[in-house]
Amino acid sequence: MEDDGARAVQDQWMSTQGLARYLHIHEKQVYALLKSGRLPGTKATGKWLFSKRLIDAWLEDQTRRNLAEVRRRSRRSEGALLAAGSDDPLLTMLIAAAGRSIPGGAIFSAVTGSAEGLRALGEGYTDVAWSHLLDAETGSYNTPAVIGRYLGDRETTTVHLFNREVGFVTAAGNPKGIAAVSDLVRPDVNFVNRQEGSGIRLLTEARLRAAGIDPGGIQGFERSVCTHVEVGLAVRAGRADAGVAVGAVARLLGLAFVPLTEESFDMILDRETFFSRTVQSLLDILQGEAFQESVRGLGGYDFARTGRLLT
Known part of the structure; x- marks a missing residue:
């Protein structure tokens, strides 16, 4: 059984700024949630810290x-x-x-x-x-x-309901030549992920395991969004070079698409x-x-x- 000390070592801690980015809200909203007593956090040396495990x-x-x-x-x-x-x-x-x-x-x-x-x-x-x-x-x-x-x-x-195409969404013309999960570990590639528990995230992690790739080596792997459209918008805005989404998003936003699989x-x-x-x-x-x-x-x-x- 994992003791509290082991959990503490493995846990990730965030500042108010880091939590705001994680929740996709303004930092002022973090303080408002703290003031209302609705947010789990702790103070250390006068600064608020938040356990990712407890926030999740x-x-x-x-x-x-x-x-x-x-x-x-x-x-x-x-x-x-x-x-x-x-x-x-x-x-x-x-x-x-x-x-x-x-x-x-x-x-x-x-x-x-x-x-x-x-x-x-x-x-x-x-x-x-x-x-x-x-x-x-x-x-x-x-x-x-x-x-x-x-x-x-x-x-x-x-x-x-339907089958759908899923694959990499990249900038128009796929300027970085992203074609496989092995490309995600390149230092010039920034990835945008889906939230934990989503089918796309689980598919991505399965593909990485099959290729023997450590997700920790992928830039942006811990940054997540909740929808396919958000993946496409992150790529279109230049905040990411690639993400996994349905092909329809690439077509709607004028992005490139590299098929990975067809899902039910x-x-x-x-x-x-x-x-x-x-x-x-x-x-x-x-x-x-x-x-x-x-x-x-x-x-x-x-x-x-x-x-x-x-x-």
Whole structure:
């Protein structure tokens, strides 16, 4: 068992400025949170210090509290559902289309990453989880063995939504010639990562392990954002040379794209929710020619198995 001393050595500590960067907020907001007593921190030689391990735990607790409150409020609207998990530009468009087309069938979705979305579903905080977790042993996505780690005893079904292209997003023309994970350790390459627990982050880490690459040697690996679009914007603004995202983001922002893999993006939910009017209408929209034609310009999506029950 790891003792407190060992944990302290391994922990990472941040100043108020460092925490502001980590949370993507202004430093004044850090002091406001401290003043309200909501932020875990400690003073040393007159300066505030924050444990990354405790901050991550605090963020997870805040996310679950917020999900529970939104779910409670959503119950006031018949047909409304609460979802959490992965992020995708096409999913955002689908949820918006459903909101316009389904009377009272709003879907409130939180971007938490696949793992946290599944965990929230397993603990009863949400109705739906969006996921694209790879089973390294089988090469398939969202297998019972993988999603079962997060769902506990909850019985669910997995519905395929779409396949999507995932790869490196780089500056237009790919001026640094980034083509493989081995390029990420180069001293002239600055990386932008996704948040811990996201399917993209787990995929990136799996690829690095397979190549025998230590993430500690990658500039920017600990800097993370929460969406595919944020990855693209960081590259477009010159704050990063590369990140992993869907090909649609590269096309939307005029960036270069180097394909890595094709993923299965799925919806996990219980059978009662699956047969709800909102979910059935959502699938009707996604399978419809009108919606698919409207998103065809994004490129990199495949609807051949849309709506298929996987488990």
